[in-house]
Amino acid sequence: MAVTEIALLRLKTQEASSSTKTLLQRAQKAQSEWSGYPVHFARQIEHSNYFYIFGGWKTIAEHNGEWIKSETNQKLLTELKDDVDVEWMFHVETDPSTSSIPLDAPVIAVSRYFVEAAQKAEFDNAFKNDAPNLGAHIAPFTYSGGWRIDKEGDDEEFVLFSGWNKTEDHFGFAETEGFKEFAKIKSIIKGAEIKQVRLEKWG
Numbered sequence: 001m002a003v004t005e006i007a008l009l010r011l012k013t014q015e016a017s018s019s020t021k022t023l024l025q026r027a028q029k030a031q032s033e034w035s036g037y038p039v040h041f042a043r044q045i046e047h048s049n050y051f052y053i054f055g056g057w058k059t060i061a062e063h064n065g066e067w068i069k070s071e072t073n074q075k076l077l078t079e080l081k082d083d084v085d086v087e088w089m090f091h092v093e094t095d096p097s098t099s100s101i102p103l104d105a106p107v108i109a110v111s112r113y114f115v116e117a118a119q120k121a122e123f124d125n126a127f128k129n130d131a132p133n134l135g136a137h138i139a140p141f142t143y144s145g146g147w148r149i150d151k152e153g154d155d156e157e158f159v160l161f162s163g164w165n166k167t168e169d170h171f172g173f174a175e176t177e178g179f180k181e182f183a184k185i186k187s188i189i190k191g192a193e194i195k196q197v198r199l200e201k202w203g
Contacts, residue, residue: 003149004096005055005063006110006159007089012082014049020083027076031055034067037096042108042197045167050087052110052197054103056096060150063091092159093146100144103199105163109170112193113158113185120147120156123188127158130184137173138162155190167196 016024024041032039037056044050057063067073094100102108115123127145134143141163148157164170186192 001059001093002095002097003057003060003063003091004094004100004146005053005057005089005091007053007055008087009051009053010085010087011049011051012085016083020080023076023080023083027080030072030076031067034070034072035062040101040103041200042110043200045107045196045198051200053089054101057091060091090151091149093149094144100146101161102142102144102163105138105141105165106198107164107167107170108197108199109160109162109164110195110197111160111162113160114190114192115156115158115188116190117154117156119188123156123158123185126185126188134162134173137176138164138169141165164196170196 011020028039028041032055035055035057039053039055042052042054044052057067113123131143131145143160143162145158145160148159151157162170
């Protein structure tokens with residue numbers, strides 16, 4: 001089953017040096033050629049020295065085994081170790097070949113919802129019923145979501161990607177009638193982490 005990779009990395013300096021950008025571009029190209037899927041960097045708006053990797057893999061085993069252990073990847077990690085830390089990485093049940101992340105949007109919200117395992121079906125039902133309110137508000141941009149596969153502990157995690165024209169629009173959604181319906185999800189979850197990002201080319 002093809003999966004979407006999401007990873008959070010931290011620059012050890014506020015801005016990437018030209019040599020770090022070159023290494024990141026090399027890593028992006030190498031991973032894309034290996035996996036057969038595009039790889040995108042997205043800079044966090046709230047903390048600009050954090051950035052995400054969005055990628056795709058045919059299987060988790062191909063990523064965690066073949067690619068991570070490969071000589072190419074290990075060499076890149078060694079070259080980047082003084083400039084970049086990997087905070088975390090996991091895989092989501094969304095098909096990377098279908099542009100499930102709204103990459104055409106100026107701002108992308110990455111929302112992580114933490115759910116008790118016993119509440120997973122209830123969350124799924126609430127999301128199915130209430131997400132159209134979000135979709136109507138963000139059009140022409142889109143949204144998609146999926147469950148984290150390689151989870152930690154017993155709880156579940158749902159990751160939602162949504163596209164926005166600007167950060168103010170995202171914040172403004174909380175004042176709309178549509179949000180009142182979508183916010184019913186809050187009664188089901190244990191917690192949430194919501195960040196906003198912009199695509200970063202490191203050019």
